[in-house]
Amino acid sequence: METIYGKTQGLKAHQLKQLDRLYRSRLPQDSLTTPELAQRLAVVSAELKESICIYINRRGQVIRVAIGTPNQTKIPPLELPRYGSDRLSGLRCICATPDTEPPNVTDLTAMLMQRLDALVILPVNLKGYAERGYLAHLLPATDTELPEKQEAWRVSKPMTLDALSKQDFLELVEGLEEEFSRNFAGRATDDNQDRVVLVGLMHQKEKSDSMPFALIELGHLVESAGGKVLDALWQKRERPHPQTVLGEGKVLELAIAAQTKGANLVVFDRELTASQTRNLERMIGLRVSDRTEVILDIFAQRAQTSEGKLQVELAQLEYRLPRLAGHGQALSRLGGGIGTRGPGETKLETDRRVIQKRITFLQQQVNRLQEQRSRIRQKRIDQEVPTVAIVGYTNAGKSTLLNAMTRADVYAADKLFATLDPTTRRLSLTGEDDKIHTVLLTDTVGFIHELPHSLVDAFRATLEEVSEADVLVHLVDASHSAWEDQLKAVDKILKDMPIAVGPTLLVFNKIDAVPEPQAILEKYPEAIAISALKRQGFEQMSKSLLKLIEYAIGELN
Numbered sequence: 001m002e003t004i005y006g007k008t009q010g011l012k013a014h015q016l017k018q019l020d021r022l023y024r025s026r027l028p029q030d031s032l033t034t035p036e037l038a039q040r041l042a043v044v045s046a047e048l049k050e051s052i053c054i055y056i057n058r059r060g061q062v063i064r065v066a067i068g069t070p071n072q073t074k075i076p077p078l079e080l081p082r083y084g085s086d087r088l089s090g091l092r093c094i095c096a097t098p099d100t101e102p103p104n105v106t107d108l109t110a111m112l113m114q115r116l117d118a119l120v121i122l123p124v125n126l127k128g129y130a131e132r133g134y135l136a137h138l139l140p141a142t143d144t145e146l147p148e149k150q151e152a153w154r155v156s157k158p159m160t161l162d163a164l165s166k167q168d169f170l171e172l173v174e175g176l177e178e179e180f181s182r183n184f185a186g187r188a189t190d191d192n193q194d195r196v197v198l199v200g201l202m203h204q205k206e207k208s209d210s211m212p213f214a215l216i217e218l219g220h221l222v223e224s225a226g227g228k229v230l231d232a233l234w235q236k237r238e239r240p241h242p243q244t245v246l247g248e249g250k251v252l253e254l255a256i257a258a259q260t261k262g263a264n265l266v267v268f269d270r271e272l273t274a275s276q277t278r279n280l281e282r283m284i285g286l287r288v289s290d291r292t293e294v295i296l297d298i299f300a301q302r303a304q305t306s307e308g309k310l311q312v313e314l315a316q317l318e319y320r321l322p323r324l325a326g327h328g329q330a331l332s333r334l335g336g337g338i339g340t341r342g343p344g345e346t347k348l349e350t351d352r353r354v355i356q357k358r359i360t361f362l363q364q365q366v367n368r369l370q371e372q373r374s375r376i377r378q379k380r381i382d383q384e385v386p387t388v389a390i391v392g393y394t395n396a397g398k399s400t401l402l403n404a405m406t407r408a409d410v411y412a413a414d415k416l417f418a419t420l421d422p423t424t425r426r427l428s429l430t431g432e433d434d435k436i437h438t439v440l441l442t443d444t445v446g447f448i449h450e451l452p453h454s455l456v457d458a459f460r461a462t463l464e465e466v467s468e469a470d471v472l473v474h475l476v477d478a479s480h481s482a483w484e485d486q487l488k489a490v491d492k493i494l495k496d497m498p499i500a501v502g503p504t505l506l507v508f509n510k511i512d513a514v515p516e517p518q519a520i521l522e523k524y525p526e527a528i529a530i531s532a533l534k535r536q537g538f539e540q541m542s543k544s545l546l547k548l549i550e551y552a553i554g555e556l557n
């Protein structure tokens with residue numbers, strides 16, 4: 001006997017047999033259904049007073065018989081014959097139901113999530129007959145840039161069983177698939193580029209209805225990681241749903257948005273637990289990732305030095321290990337991209353035992369390099385050259401400033417986390433008495449609010465530089481609309497450092513792009529305003545910097 005899926009408890013032997021016989025039905029390849037099959041389904045449905053679904057492949061074989069609505073009897077993504085937003089899954093569902101309504105949104109969403117070839121709903125009357133049915137199928141997007149209200153499916157008017165049977169099924173699906181793949185080719189300009197839908201939560205008390213800042217930033221992070229943002233949605237909630245972060249209805253909405261826009265990845269604005277990831281992937285049918293993984297991915301792409309690479313891979317694997325069951329295994333074959341790349345050209349390991357071993361190895365390497373680094377630093381301290389570290393939110397202009405002041409050639413770009421490895425350069429500063437003083441200036445990796453815990457280790461090199469510097473320059477992008485939040489986020493990270501940091505000079509950068517810099521300086525009178533790009537305000541900054549160094553180390557020679 002074949003497996004009957006769904007609500008099978010309490011079924012009598014002859015009912016099970018009746019259901020089992022449905023497996024033996026065979027349809028002509030090119031017809032959607034036959035009146036005989038429709039009638040047999042109707043009889044069983046009427047007797048059980050339940051919806052009955054059968055799933056049929058392109059060869060006309062029944063591959064699954066299930067009790068329940070199309071939504072209740074959904075097939076997990078990995079058991080579908082094919083998966084991918086460029087085509088249909090190769091299965092259609094015929095459902096006889098005692099409910100007399102036309103297909104509802106839940107069932108249509110189930111069709112969308114499984115990318116069914118078609119869905120036929122046959123309402124069964126009181127006498128146990130199906131007189132007519134509805135044919136539903138997905139609609140390809142009409143445009144490469146999708147309009148907001150893209151219809152995801154079409155539902156026919158009620159049709160007689162005869163008319164349904166005469167539908168040329170193959171012609172229908174082949175036509176649809178051709179359009180799907182044409183659109184898909186148009187959309188996926190770069191096969192390796194992730195097409196992403198962003199998801200966030202907003203606290204219930206939040207008054208504004210506009211896109212939360214965290215989500216805008218997440219969009220920049222995804223773009224910095226090389227992904228393309230197709231859509232963003234968020235929900236107001238008291239607290240995250242323990243199993244799915246969002247409420248069930250919102251997850252459905254997310255699934256529809258992701259599927260109709262042809263996304264291959266969904267990214268949440270917070271860390272997900274292993275089971276949340278698993279539940280969401282099962283419900284949406286796409287890979288699900290989070291903010292931390294995106295940041296780690298950026299790090300993996302940017303790491304230059306061998307130390308940077310080691311630290312990033314270590315952080316990635318440590319983040320992944322406890323989440324492996326939900327990730328990588330079930331859906332890894334759905335593709336690569338954000339969250340699957342290691343530093344260098346490698347793909348991240350997915351085997352638990354291998355990972356464990358690799359983590360131990362990487363930890364040893366990182367410790368060794370750290371000792372080396374501290375020896376170098378000791379040498380610097382012995383030379384008694386004062387050290388200055390530039391810190392600040394990512395994209396504040398730290399590398400640009402280092403380049404401008406020292407003619408270094410550090411990569412600066414309008415991307416988050418452009419810099420990963422600290423760079424130190426010698427800098428000559430002219431004091432009040434025109435005396436020239438030499439200091440060492442270090443550019444560091446940018447900070448970000450809610451620095452993910454697993455990343456702190458990857459930041460270790462930077463944090464060491466920061467905590468051992470005599471003086472800090474805290475650079476703020478004054479042209480950013482959220483500059484004050486960023487300033488506070490950096491202050492918080494500095495305050496939480498295990499070792500107290502040296503005195504800090506607050507410097508507002510990109511002043512060339514601020515219409516009224518005066519307002520900012522009134523609020524922070526101790527601060528200095530510069531433009532690293534236009535080399536404005538450098539003189540005053542140098543003077544203040546020297547004063548602060550003098551204060552920090554006692555005397556300048």
Ligand SMILES: Nc1nc2c(ncn2[C@@H]2O[C@H](COP(=O)(O)OP(=O)(O)OP(=O)(O)O)[C@@H](O)[C@H]2O)c(=O)[nH]1
Pocket residue numbers: 392393394395396397398399400401411412413414415416417418419420444445446447509510511512513530531532533534
């Ligand atoms: N208008 C303006 N843009 C600037 C200024 N300084 C830097 N930028 C721009 O800001 C962007 C980021 O500069 P970076 O120097 O890479 O910033 P960063 O702080 O090193 O960033 P990460 O290394 O990513 O943390 C670049 O596009 C710069 O050209 C400035 O004074 N004015």
Ligand SMILES: [Mg+2]
Pocket residue numbers: 398399400411412418419443444446
């Ligand atoms: Mg930088």
